[in-house]
Amino acid sequence: MKLELRGITKRFGSLTANSNVSLVVNPGEIHCLLGENGAGKSTLMNILYGLITPDEGQILIDDEVVTIADPKDAVNHGIGMVHQHFMLIPVFSVADNVILGSEPVKPWPVIDYKAATTRLLELAKEYGFEIDDPNATVENLPIGAQQRVEILKALSHDASVLILDEPTAVLTPQETDAFMVILRSLKASGKSIIFITHKLREVLALADVITVMRLGEVVGVTTPAQTDERGLATMMVGRTVNFVVEKVPATPGDVVLEVRDLYVEDARGLTSVKNVSFEVRAGEILAVAGVQGNGQTELVEALTGMRHPSSGSIMLNDVNLAGQSVRHFLNAGVGHVPEDRQRYGLIPSLSISDNLVLDQLDDARFLRRFGRNLKAIKANGAKLRESFDIRSQSEEAPVGALSGGNQQKVVMARELSRELKILICSQPTRGLDVGSIEFMHRQIVDIRDSGVAVIIVSSELDEVVALGDRVAVLYDGEIQAIVPPTTSREEFGLLMAGAGAAKVTL
Amino acid sequence: MTTTEFQDPQFGTILRFAMRARQANMFIVLVLALFVGLAFGAIMIIVTQPTLLTSWSHFFHHPGGTIASSFNTVWFAYEQLFQGAVVNFHALRMLIDDPSKANLGIVLGPLSATLTYATPLIVAGLGLAIGFRSSLFNIGGQGQVILGGVLALLVGFSFHMTPVLQVALEMLAAMAGGALLAGFAGVLKAYTGAHEVIVTMMSNYTMIAVLGYLLIQPLFARPGVLDGASKAVGVTGQLPYFFSRINSSLLLNFGFVIALVAVFGVQWFFDRSKTGFELLMVGQNPDAARVAGINSRRSIIICLAFAGCLLGLAGMLELTGVDHFVTPNFGGSYGFDAITVALLGRNKPWGVFFAAIFFGAMFSGGEAMQAFTPTNIQFSLADVIQAVVVFCVATPALLVEVFHLRGGARLVSNNNTGGWV
Structure with a gap:
C-alpha cells in the first residue's frame, strides 16, 4: 500500500503545528520521521490516524484521496499505530488485549477464546514474534514484550502501514536490537513502517527514507547513504550541533560522598544492589553505566533516601545518611533528577512556578509569616524560566503542557537552584532531542565545575563516556569496575555483560 | 434542540444567550445544567398530573389549550419553588408599596430557610472537598457529623457558661471528635494500607449504633419522654439567630458566619498554606511528592483529620443552630449530600458554598x-431537578455534546474530580 500525505496544514490557535507537510511512504519501506520535540511529528501522525482533523491537505492511499475522520477509519484503511505510551489493559492477558475491539464470538455473545489464541499464535508465527504464553498478564511482561503485543494488536487488524511513535524510547539496548529485527521482518513481509524517533543511530541503521521536520515543516528528505549523524542533527536543529561535550579535565576536591558495602533490596525483596562501594569527590562526575535493570534504580533510590538500604553506609561529608528520610537527604544537599520525570519529578497539573519549588516548600524565601509566599514563588518561576530557557507561554502554565525537554529543564532548574553538595541524575536525557541533550550536558558540566559532586546514571553508553570523569559499570547489582571514560567500547561491552568481576581498575 | 421547544420564556432567553456564546465554560455549563434540570422537571410535572395527561391525550382537539394548561402548571410550580427558596413576590410588592405594614418574615423567610439549611452543608461539603482534592475518598461524613453533634450536645447540655465560651467549647469538642474519627481512618491507611473508603464507611454504621445506644442512656435521653429524643442544648449553648428580633420566623443563625469563615479558611489552606499545597501534591502525584521529601503518611493523616474536623463542625452547626437536640436520625443524609455538594462545587471552596446554597x-x-x-x-420533584443538575455538571461531556459547545474538550479534560476514579 502506498501512502501519501499532501500539503497537510494544521493550526492550533496562533501556533502552526504542521505547515504544508507532504510525505510519501512506499510499500515495504521503513520511513523515519525525525525531528526535535515539538517539530510537529506527533501532530502529523495523529492526523494520519484520525485523531486530529487537518485544516488543509489530503491523505492519499494508493493514489486515491481518502477521508480519515477517526481512528476507526484509519484502521479500516490499513493504518495501525503503536503509541509511545502503550494502549494496553494491564490486567488483561496478551490474547485478550489483541482481540479487544474485534472479539471473535461463537455464538454471540460468547467470546471464542480458543480462536483468539490460535489467531494470535498464527500472527506471531507469521511475523516471527516470540510469544511464550498468550495467557500471560500484560502487566507482568517486560516493556519490550508489551510493545510486541501492541504491534501484534495493530497487525491483527490487517494494518499495512504501521506508525511507531518513539518505540525505542522505553527499550533497553537488547530489546532495541530485538525490535530492529522485528521491524526488518515486517518490512520483508511488505508492510510499510513510519518510525518516529530522535535517536540518530537507529535512524541510520534502519531507515530507507528519512524525512526531517523542524517547526512544523519538512526541512529535508534524505537516505542513510546520503548523510550521517552530524548531517541529520544539523537538519533537525537548524544549526551545527556539538556532539562532544566540551569540558576541561576535572579538578577533584575532597571526598563528598562515600558509599561503603551497600546492599539494597528491591520491592520484591530481592537484593538488587550488592556490596557496592565507591566515592565521589567535589568537582567530578562519576558516571554509572550498565544495561537497564541491573540495580541502577535501586542504587539511586538508596542514594536519595527513597529506599532504605538493608546494610552499608552512605556518608555525605562524614555524616551517615543511610536509613534517613528523603527530607534528610534533600536538606543535606543531595539534588535528585529522577529517571521518570513525569512520574517522579513533576506534578503535571501544577504550574511551572509551583513545580520549581516542589522540594523547597520549607525554604524561607518561599514562605511568609503565614503560608506560602506566592509572589516570591512566581518571581522565582519567572527567573528560572528565563535562565533555563523553558519554552512556555508563562511561568503559570501547567507543566504537563510542556514538551519533554522543557519538562526536564524544569526538574533540572529546580534541583540546581538549591544549595547542593551532590547532584544525582538518573537518565538525564532520556527521550530528549538533540538540542535539549546538549543543553542538559552543558548544565551538568557547569555544576561540576562549580565544585559540586555529580553522579550520572545512564543506559546510553555515549552519554556515560561523554560526561563521566570516571565510569562505574554496574552488572547484576555489583560494580564490575570503575574505569576511565577512554576505555574502549569493546571493554565496556564486556564489563556491562558481567565480565569484569575479577578485575578492578583504579 | 432548539429554543422553540421550550416553554419557559426566561430560560429561553438565557439559553439563546448561552447558545450564542457556545463557548464551553463553567458558567455556561451551570446555566445549561439548570436548564436541563428544569426542562426534565417540567416533563415530570406533566406526566405526573392526571388532568394534564388527559388533556395531552386529546392534544389534537385543543393543542393550544393543552400547551397552555401544561405551561401554566409548570410555571406555577416553578414560581412556588423559586418563591419558597428566594423571595416571596407578593410580600415583596407589599413591602415596596407600604413598608410599615409589610411582614419581613414572609419576604425574607424563604432566603433565611435556604441559608439555614445550607449552612451545615457548606461546612460538610468543604470537609469532603479537602479529601477529594487530595485523592482521599472520605465516605464517613455521616459518622463524623453524628460524632460532632453528639459531643457538642454533651457540652451543650452539661454546662451553662457565657454563651460565647460555651459555643466555642462545643465547636472545639465537635471538631476534635470528627478529626479523631476521620484521623483514625487516616492512621489505619497510612500505617496498614487499610482503604479509607471501607474504614470510613464502617465508621458510619458504628456511629449510628453509638447514637442509638446513647439515646437510651439516662445521661443523654430526655427525661420522661420515650420518643428517642435527647436532652436539649441549653440556651447559652445555642447559636444566636441574626434577625429573630426583627421577625421571629427568620431563623438564620450565626452558624452561617462560621460557614463563611470556613470557606475562606479552606480557600486559604489550599492556595496559600504549605500543608495544603503538600496535600495537593500528594493527591495529584504521590510519587513526585515522595521524591520532593513529603511525608505521605503524615499528609494522609492530616488530610483526613482536617476533613473530619469540618464534618464534626457541620454536625455541631446543625445541632446548635437548628434543632438543639438529637434524634436517632440526627445527621440524616448530610454526610452523603455533602459528597454531591463537593462534586457539584468541583471541590473548590466557593463552588461548594454555592452548591450547598443551591x-x-x-x-x-x-x-x-x-x-x-x-x-x-x-417535594421529590425538587430532588429530581437537583439530581439532573448534578448529573449534568458531573458529566460536562454530555452537555458539550448535546449543545455543541466550542472548546469542550478542554473543559472535559479539566474536569476537576481528582480522586473520583
Whole structure:
C-alpha cells in the first residue's frame, strides 16, 4: 500500500503545528520521521490516524484521496499505530488485549477464546514474534514484550502501514536490537513502517527514507547513504550541533560522598544492589553505566533516601545518611533528577512556578509569616524560566503542557537552584532531542565545575563516556569496575555483560 | 434542540444567550445544567398530573389549550419553588408599596430557610472537598457529623457558661471528635494500607449504633419522654439567630458566619498554606511528592483529620443552630449530600458554598412547592431537578455534546474530580 500525505496544514490557535507537510511512504519501506520535540511529528501522525482533523491537505492511499475522520477509519484503511505510551489493559492477558475491539464470538455473545489464541499464535508465527504464553498478564511482561503485543494488536487488524511513535524510547539496548529485527521482518513481509524517533543511530541503521521536520515543516528528505549523524542533527536543529561535550579535565576536591558495602533490596525483596562501594569527590562526575535493570534504580533510590538500604553506609561529608528520610537527604544537599520525570519529578497539573519549588516548600524565601509566599514563588518561576530557557507561554502554565525537554529543564532548574553538595541524575536525557541533550550536558558540566559532586546514571553508553570523569559499570547489582571514560567500547561491552568481576581498575 | 421547544420564556432567553456564546465554560455549563434540570422537571410535572395527561391525550382537539394548561402548571410550580427558596413576590410588592405594614418574615423567610439549611452543608461539603482534592475518598461524613453533634450536645447540655465560651467549647469538642474519627481512618491507611473508603464507611454504621445506644442512656435521653429524643442544648449553648428580633420566623443563625469563615479558611489552606499545597501534591502525584521529601503518611493523616474536623463542625452547626437536640436520625443524609455538594462545587471552596446554597434552595423551595401548588406537586420533584443538575455538571461531556459547545474538550479534560476514579 502506498501512502501519501499532501500539503497537510494544521493550526492550533496562533501556533502552526504542521505547515504544508507532504510525505510519501512506499510499500515495504521503513520511513523515519525525525525531528526535535515539538517539530510537529506527533501532530502529523495523529492526523494520519484520525485523531486530529487537518485544516488543509489530503491523505492519499494508493493514489486515491481518502477521508480519515477517526481512528476507526484509519484502521479500516490499513493504518495501525503503536503509541509511545502503550494502549494496553494491564490486567488483561496478551490474547485478550489483541482481540479487544474485534472479539471473535461463537455464538454471540460468547467470546471464542480458543480462536483468539490460535489467531494470535498464527500472527506471531507469521511475523516471527516470540510469544511464550498468550495467557500471560500484560502487566507482568517486560516493556519490550508489551510493545510486541501492541504491534501484534495493530497487525491483527490487517494494518499495512504501521506508525511507531518513539518505540525505542522505553527499550533497553537488547530489546532495541530485538525490535530492529522485528521491524526488518515486517518490512520483508511488505508492510510499510513510519518510525518516529530522535535517536540518530537507529535512524541510520534502519531507515530507507528519512524525512526531517523542524517547526512544523519538512526541512529535508534524505537516505542513510546520503548523510550521517552530524548531517541529520544539523537538519533537525537548524544549526551545527556539538556532539562532544566540551569540558576541561576535572579538578577533584575532597571526598563528598562515600558509599561503603551497600546492599539494597528491591520491592520484591530481592537484593538488587550488592556490596557496592565507591566515592565521589567535589568537582567530578562519576558516571554509572550498565544495561537497564541491573540495580541502577535501586542504587539511586538508596542514594536519595527513597529506599532504605538493608546494610552499608552512605556518608555525605562524614555524616551517615543511610536509613534517613528523603527530607534528610534533600536538606543535606543531595539534588535528585529522577529517571521518570513525569512520574517522579513533576506534578503535571501544577504550574511551572509551583513545580520549581516542589522540594523547597520549607525554604524561607518561599514562605511568609503565614503560608506560602506566592509572589516570591512566581518571581522565582519567572527567573528560572528565563535562565533555563523553558519554552512556555508563562511561568503559570501547567507543566504537563510542556514538551519533554522543557519538562526536564524544569526538574533540572529546580534541583540546581538549591544549595547542593551532590547532584544525582538518573537518565538525564532520556527521550530528549538533540538540542535539549546538549543543553542538559552543558548544565551538568557547569555544576561540576562549580565544585559540586555529580553522579550520572545512564543506559546510553555515549552519554556515560561523554560526561563521566570516571565510569562505574554496574552488572547484576555489583560494580564490575570503575574505569576511565577512554576505555574502549569493546571493554565496556564486556564489563556491562558481567565480565569484569575479577578485575578492578583504579 | 432548539429554543422553540421550550416553554419557559426566561430560560429561553438565557439559553439563546448561552447558545450564542457556545463557548464551553463553567458558567455556561451551570446555566445549561439548570436548564436541563428544569426542562426534565417540567416533563415530570406533566406526566405526573392526571388532568394534564388527559388533556395531552386529546392534544389534537385543543393543542393550544393543552400547551397552555401544561405551561401554566409548570410555571406555577416553578414560581412556588423559586418563591419558597428566594423571595416571596407578593410580600415583596407589599413591602415596596407600604413598608410599615409589610411582614419581613414572609419576604425574607424563604432566603433565611435556604441559608439555614445550607449552612451545615457548606461546612460538610468543604470537609469532603479537602479529601477529594487530595485523592482521599472520605465516605464517613455521616459518622463524623453524628460524632460532632453528639459531643457538642454533651457540652451543650452539661454546662451553662457565657454563651460565647460555651459555643466555642462545643465547636472545639465537635471538631476534635470528627478529626479523631476521620484521623483514625487516616492512621489505619497510612500505617496498614487499610482503604479509607471501607474504614470510613464502617465508621458510619458504628456511629449510628453509638447514637442509638446513647439515646437510651439516662445521661443523654430526655427525661420522661420515650420518643428517642435527647436532652436539649441549653440556651447559652445555642447559636444566636441574626434577625429573630426583627421577625421571629427568620431563623438564620450565626452558624452561617462560621460557614463563611470556613470557606475562606479552606480557600486559604489550599492556595496559600504549605500543608495544603503538600496535600495537593500528594493527591495529584504521590510519587513526585515522595521524591520532593513529603511525608505521605503524615499528609494522609492530616488530610483526613482536617476533613473530619469540618464534618464534626457541620454536625455541631446543625445541632446548635437548628434543632438543639438529637434524634436517632440526627445527621440524616448530610454526610452523603455533602459528597454531591463537593462534586457539584468541583471541590473548590466557593463552588461548594454555592452548591450547598443551591441544595438549600431546592430543599426549602421544594417544601413550598408541595404546600402551595393546588395538586400538591411532590417535594421529590425538587430532588429530581437537583439530581439532573448534578448529573449534568458531573458529566460536562454530555452537555458539550448535546449543545455543541466550542472548546469542550478542554473543559472535559479539566474536569476537576481528582480522586473520583
